[in-house]
Amino acid sequence: MKKKLFSILLVLAMCLSLTTVAFADVSYGTYTGTAMGRNGEVVVETSFLNGEIVSVTIVSQSETAGVADPALETLPIEIVENQSIGLDAVTGATFTSTAILEAVASCIKQAGGDLEEWSKKIVKEAGEDIELTADVVVIGAGGAGMSAAAVAGASGASVILIDKAAAVGGNTILCGGSYNAADPEVQKNEPISEAQRKELASYLEMDEADFGDFGPTLAILKEQVAEYLDSGADYLFDSIELHMIQSYTGSKRTGLDGTVIVPDFELISSLCHNALDGWHWLQSIGVPTREDLTTAVGALWKRTHQVEVPPTGAKPLTDALRDYVLSQGVEIMLNTKAKEFIVEDGVVTGVLAEKNDGTKVILHSNHGVVLATGGYAGNVQMCVEYNNYWPDLTTSARTDNSSNAQGDGIKMAEAIGANTIGLGFVQMLPTCTALDGQAGKGVGSKIYVNKEGLRYISENSERDVLSKAALAQTDGVFYGVGDAEMIATQGETKINESEAMGYIFIGDTLEEVAEKAGVDAEALIETVKKYNEYVDAQEDPEFGRYAFSNKIETAPFVIAPMSPALHHTMGGVQINTDTQVIDTNGNPIPGLYAAGEVCGGIHAGNRLGGNAVADAIVHGRVAGANALAFER
Numbered sequence: 001m002k003k004k005l006f007s008i009l010l011v012l013a014m015c016l017s018l019t020t021v022a023f024a025d026v027s028y029g030t031y032t033g034t035a036m037g038r039n040g041e042v043v044v045e046t047s048f049l050n051g052e053i054v055s056v057t058i059v060s061q062s063e064t065a066g067v068a069d070p071a072l073e074t075l076p077i078e079i080v081e082n083q084s085i086g087l088d089a090v091t092g093a094t095f096t097s098t099a100i101l102e103a104v105a106s107c108i109k110q111a112g113g114d115l116e117e118w119s120k121k122i123v124k125e126a127g128e129d130i131e132l133t134a135d136v137v138v139i140g141a142g143g144a145g146m147s148a149a150a151v152a153g154a155s156g157a158s159v160i161l162i163d164k165a166a167a168v169g170g171n172t173i174l175c176g177g178s179y180n181a182a183d184p185e186v187q188k189n190e191p192i193s194e195a196q197r198k199e200l201a202s203y204l205e206m207d208e209a210d211f212g213d214f215g216p217t218l219a220i221l222k223e224q225v226a227e228y229l230d231s232g233a234d235y236l237f238d239s240i241e242l243h244m245i246q247s248y249t250g251s252k253r254t255g256l257d258g259t260v261i262v263p264d265f266e267l268i269s270s271l272c273h274n275a276l277d278g279w280h281w282l283q284s285i286g287v288p289t290r291e292d293l294t295t296a297v298g299a300l301w302k303r304t305h306q307v308e309v310p311p312t313g314a315k316p317l318t319d320a321l322r323d324y325v326l327s328q329g330v331e332i333m334l335n336t337k338a339k340e341f342i343v344e345d346g347v348v349t350g351v352l353a354e355k356n357d358g359t360k361v362i363l364h365s366n367h368g369v370v371l372a373t374g375g376y377a378g379n380v381q382m383c384v385e386y387n388n389y390w391p392d393l394t395t396s397a398r399t400d401n402s403s404n405a406q407g408d409g410i411k412m413a414e415a416i417g418a419n420t421i422g423l424g425f426v427q428m429l430p431t432c433t434a435l436d437g438q439a440g441k442g443v444g445s446k447i448y449v450n451k452e453g454l455r456y457i458s459e460n461s462e463r464d465v466l467s468k469a470a471l472a473q474t475d476g477v478f479y480g481v482g483d484a485e486m487i488a489t490q491g492e493t494k495i496n497e498s499e500a501m502g503y504i505f506i507g508d509t510l511e512e513v514a515e516k517a518g519v520d521a522e523a524l525i526e527t528v529k530k531y532n533e534y535v536d537a538q539e540d541p542e543f544g545r546y547a548f549s550n551k552i553e554t555a556p557f558v559i560a561p562m563s564p565a566l567h568h569t570m571g572g573v574q575i576n577t578d579t580q581v582i583d584t585n586g587n588p589i590p591g592l593y594a595a596g597e598v599c600g601g602i603h604a605g606n607r608l609g610g611n612a613v614a615d616a617i618v619h620g621r622v623a624g625a626n627a628l629a630f631e632r
């Protein structure tokens with residue numbers, strides 16, 4: 001378990017000078033309290049002297065790096081300063097905050113204190129209004145907002161970037177750091193399998209007439225594929241057109257009401273044409289990246305570039321973005337929630353926001369405003385309300401999102417006439433932990449089996465297809481099975497952390513690991529034997545898988561129990577390729593730009609795995625540049 005020590009030791013003199021009221025009922029001494037956080041136990045020590053809390057120390061915790069830090073750092077101080085646990089949770093770190101407050105409550109109880117007195121609500125007072133002007137105002141400091149702020153800042157503009165959370169990163173910090181971009185130079189080093197050749201050949205049979213706006217793209221792809229197959233090349237084929245066509249087929253879906261939703265051709269074209277440049281830009285600003293390519297879950301092709309991330313999320317990505325943004329002179333205002341746009345003569349000229357103590361923040365922009373507030377998969381109620389895809393979605397569905405993903409920006413934009421697209425389409429990520437519904441905690445796997453030890457789907461399928469199939473298995477749980485290769489690619493540290501957290505099981509034999517994970521061992525051994533034969537034959541007669549891993553054959557073996565959770569909302573405000581927000585009459589709203597998950601239309605009914613970060617970076621950069629270029 002990762003251990004961090006946040007210690008606040010206040011000298012006695014300071015304690016005595018506190019103006020807040022203490023309750024003399026607590027006994028002198030240091031007590032230990034424990035409560036469950038997001039990832040496990042949070043252990044806290046609280047010291048009492050002369051009826052006051054003199055220190056709160058986090059002894060151990062395994063909370064999500066970056067997301068939980070503001071709570072771990074500020075709450076112990078605030079408890080001592082206010083001599084109370086009647087404090088609000090830190091925005092975006094609710095689980096961790098609650099755990100700290102509960103653990104300190106336990107200490108107060110052990111010390112004989114009256115919990116009711118110590119829990120009296122601390123009401124923060126609003127400060128004086130803050131009124132500022134910048135060239136560009138950006139709302140939301142996730143991947144899209146930080147990219148927009150970075151680009152505008154790098155052009156020498158003054159930029160204010162606000163976020164309602166206590167730390168930057170949004171949902172982007174929780175992702176696996178997967179980024180799709182066709183990169184034929186790098187893919188020349190990747191072998192192509194027979195099954196992938198067959199998959200490519202299948203495009204030759206497809207009819208342009210079935211592809212709407214994407215018909216001409218399919219025609220180009222067919223020419224590329226024919227030439228490639230004729231050449232007898234043995235490296236992995238890829239092209240911008242293949243990425244576009246897979247983004248089309250992977251996201252064209254029919255809603256429960258029969259509506260067919262397809263992705264916006266122009267936006268997909270812009271995403272796929274600019275993704276590689278966006279990746280190189282990330283590398284140029286210091287984001288740590290891996291050299292090898294992967295296939296993100298539901299990515300459909302091996303074109304996923306990887307940010308170097310630990311199992312605890314994509315903090316290295318958002319840290320690097322934040323550092324670059326700050327180096328470009330951008331002012332970041334945290335704990336600042338946008339409430340509404342300032343609109344003058346039909347032009348968006350700023351934002352009205354509020355600090356978490358109620359202080360009013362009025363921000364004016366000389367040029368444009370960028371909306372990058374992310375999606376609403378943290379708002380299960382809203383997902384259920386709009387749902388037009390999942391037959392049995394209820395408010396008991398799990399989400400892997402930050403609680404900040406509430407759809408604020410969509411509502412703000414709708415209030416000034418913005419059009420929305422596809423709000424009924426929410427993606428469930430199949431590979432969330434069965435333990436707590438979090439994403440990105442696994443270590444990769446070669447096949448998926450159910451509790452009975454049987455495969456039930458082609459692992460190459462799209463995320464919605466995988467999720468639907470997984471939910472139909474016993475307990476709605478499935479098991480990713482891997483071997484020593486996972487340990488080699490993920491590194492021992494990541495594997496050990498995931499095992500310690502209970503996200504994976506490891507065993508020297510398939511039998512041992514199956515028993516640990518609660519999977520039928522005999523059936524699993526048979527399933528693995530069959531799969532290994534399919535790898536040899538490069539053909540999966542059962543489920544039609546077309547991209548195979550190596551065989552599962554080298555100990556130690558790994559099993560990760562997983563279950564789908566709400567993950568990404570495809571619906572949102574309509575934008576054009578200049579990232580201008582479009583109103584319900586089809587016209588751009590002057591001064592307002594949007595990027596990232598707050599936007600709808602690009603991922604239609606199901607986003608390809610690995611397309612979200614690429615979209616946030618590509619269109620975030622466009623939004624930053626265009627908001628700065630906007631003149632009234």
Ligand code: ADP
Pocket residue numbers: 092139140141142143144145162163164165168169170171172173336337338339372373374375404405406408409595596597598616
């Ligand atoms: P994306 O990168 O696709 O934009 P993220 O979820 O990574 O998505 O980032 C969205 C950010 O927007 C989060 O950090 C979230 O806290 C922030 N946010 C959401 N609503 C508001 C709001 N009303 N005011 C300010 N920030 C907001």
